[in-house]
Amino acid sequence: MFKKLDPSVLERLRQIVGAADVLVDPERIEDYGHDEFSLSEIRRLPEAVVRPETCEEVAAVLELAVAERLPVTPRGGATGLCGGCVPSLGGIVLSLEKMSRIVEVDRENQMAVVEPGVTLRDFVAAVEQAGLAFPPHPGDESAMMGGLVATNAGGSRAVKYGTIRNYVRGLELVTPAGDIIQLGGKLEKSSTGYNLMHLVIGSEGTLGVVTKVILHLKAKPGIMRSLVVPFEALEPALETVPLIMKRGIVPLAIEFLEIEPIVLTEEHIHKKWPTKLGRTHLLIILDASSDEEMDRLSQAVAEICCEKGAIDVFIADTPSKQDEVLAIRSKIYDAIKAGTVEILDIAVPRAEVAGHVRKVREVAEKYGIWLPTFGHAADGNVHTHIMKVRYENGAMVPVPESEWRPKADPVREELFRDCKARGGVISGEHGIGLVKKPYLSIVLDERQIGIMRGIKRVFDPHGIMNPGKIFD
Numbered sequence: 042m043f044k045k046l047d048p049s050v051l052e053r054l055r056q057i058v059g060a061a062d063v064l065v066d067p068e069r070i071e072d073y074g075h076d077e078f079s080l081s082e083i084r085r086l087p088e089a090v091v092r093p094e095t096c097e098e099v100a101a102v103l104e105l106a107v108a109e110r111l112p113v114t115p116r117g118g119a120t121g122l123c124g125g126c127v128p129s130l131g132g133i134v135l136s137l138e139k140m141s142r143i144v145e146v147d148r149e150n151q152m153a154v155v156e157p158g159v160t161l162r163d164f165v166a167a168v169e170q171a172g173l174a175f176p177p178h179p180g181d182e183s184a185m186m187g188g189l190v191a192t193n194a195g196g197s198r199a200v201k202y203g204t205i206r207n208y209v210r211g212l213e214l215v216t217p218a219g220d221i222i223q224l225g226g227k228l229e230k231s232s233t234g235y236n237l238m239h240l241v242i243g244s245e246g247t248l249g250v251v252t253k254v255i256l257h258l259k260a261k262p263g264i265m266r267s268l269v270v271p272f273e274a275l276e277p278a279l280e281t282v283p284l285i286m287k288r289g290i291v292p293l294a295i296e297f298l299e300i301e302p303i304v305l306t307e308e309h310i311h312k313k314w315p316t317k318l319g320r321t322h323l324l325i326i327l328d329a330s331s332d333e334e335m336d337r338l339s340q341a342v343a344e345i346c347c348e349k350g351a352i353d354v355f356i357a358d359t360p361s362k363q364d365e366v367l368a369i370r371s372k373i374y375d376a377i378k379a380g381t382v383e384i385l386d387i388a389v390p391r392a393e394v395a396g397h398v399r400k401v402r403e404v405a406e407k408y409g410i411w412l413p414t415f416g417h418a419a420d421g422n423v424h425t426h427i428m429k430v431r432y433e434n435g436a437m438v439p440v441p442e443s444e445w446r447p448k449a450d451p452v453r454e455e456l457f458r459d460c461k462a463r464g465g466v467i468s469g470e471h472g473i474g475l476v477k478k479p480y481l482s483i484v485l486d487e488r489q490i491g492i493m494r495g496i497k498r499v500f501d502p503h504g505i506m507n508p509g510k511i512f513d
């Protein structure tokens with residue numbers, strides 16, 4: 042169905058974006074064939090990488106791609122974990138890295154306007170400099186704003202402040218027909234027809250290319266405090282989470298962690314976690330507008346934890362203690378990356394987290410595989426890691442590929458089926474991409490997938506936009 046990119050098309054691309062921004066040299070395009078998903082079998086080199094600087098250039102590239110029937114895969118920071126930006130059918134990788142201007146931070150309306158290639162790191166810094174805040178904080182700051190919108194990224198603060206979707210107020214989208222359309226605006230309300238903007242959020246580059254984003258900003262937050270709460274067993278720790286919420290306290294984040302990844306991360310970054318007691322820990326991060334409110338919240342949360350049998354409650358109340366705890370949480374990925382095959386991001390109702398994690402442990406036992414599991418307990422988003430190593434005496438010990446590889450698929454499928462049985466979804470924040478596509482029908486029925494296919498055809502009748510992702 043798709044054609045190969047011939048020299049005349051390359052020449053046209055060079056005319057659109059300039060010769061320096063059409064890359065074909067194997068060494069230079071090597072990095073554009075993968076994202077953060079670990080297994081090399083999903084990698085594929087594009088035929089060309091194109092780096093536009095304006096939405097008009099994006100539109101011209103898409104028009105050409107439709108005329109020549111070439112697949113186009115948009116790419117942001119490539120921090121995705123399911124192969125979403127991998128050009129699995131070849132063709133063009135459209136890298137948005139050069140569209141990296143923060144167009145405006147509008148203090149009056151508390152809105153920012155950014156291009157898709159702005160990194161989360163740069164965006165947060167600019168917003169803070171303007172005395173405002175952007176609360177969502179997915180774990181990798183090199184993710185770009187276009188990618189964050191395309192995956193509807195979440196992160197640990199979603200329980201209190203929502204996901205990226207809750208902050209997007211407007212999008213500029215280039216459709217595969219080469220039209221540049223403006224969706225939404227600097228608006229807090231809109232009931233004006235179908236909401237195409239929300240359809241595009243989370244569409245993983247399959248409907249068009251996001252070339253501008255308007256984001257809602259919040260007033261600067263007050264103070265933050267982290268509580269580290271060890272429990273002997275899994276159930277009481279996880280059952281504490283819905284209880285805190287039921288009592289009317291909404292922390293900035295509640296992460297649950299197992300002791301093994303903490304130990305590995307301490308070693309990896311040479312920092313200390315406040316305690317080694319117990320096997321399951323809660324990291325509860327609170328925010329408040331005054332010291333009095335913070336003390337009251339901390340006290341109430343500590344009492345609930347003790348009621349559920351917490352061994353102790355450690356408070357990181359100085360900036361340095363707080364930094365140490367948050368650094369360990371955010372570096373777990375780096376510490377265990379070398380032994381990780383895949384990070385799942387199943388989301389279940391909050392009260393089902395304990396049951397699901399219990400199932401993870403049963404599956405780990407049944408298959409004889411290490412499945413460290415932690416995540417955003419308060420919003421039901423569980424990150425089980427399928428590992429190709431085992432944990433032994435504070436270290437990761439490699440397992441032969443012939444042992445772990447045949448287990449990965451059945452483990453993934455059993456956990457996806459458990460999530461379905463609990464009313465959950467197979468992706469709470471990373472998206473479906475390439476890797477979870479075979480499992481979509483576990484949680485969505487054929488009618489829903491059929492409607493999605495129909496929507497895709499309306500936006501992209503020739504099927505050139507990130508083909509092969511989410512569904513076939």
Ligand SMILES: Cc1cc2nc3c(=O)[nH]c(=O)nc-3n(C[C@H](O)[C@H](O)[C@H](O)COP(=O)(O)OP(=O)(O)OC[C@H]3O[C@@H](n4cnc5c(N)ncnc54)[C@H](O)[C@@H]3O)c2cc1C
Nearest residue numbers: 117118119120121125180185187188191194195246251470
């Ligand atoms: C250490 C680590 C921690 C992470 N923590 C979190 C977390 O807490 N929460 C979370 O949600 N995710 C997390 N992620 C996953 C990842 O960071 C997010 O999925 C992020 O949104 C991807 O953004 P990106 O710019 O890297 O996109 P990419 O990986 O480049 O692309 C992702 C998808 O978006 C599409 N896309 C990219 N740009 C555009 C555009 N301009 N227009 C249309 N489509 C586009 C691509 O085609 C692809 O389908 C983490 C990843 C890592 C490595």
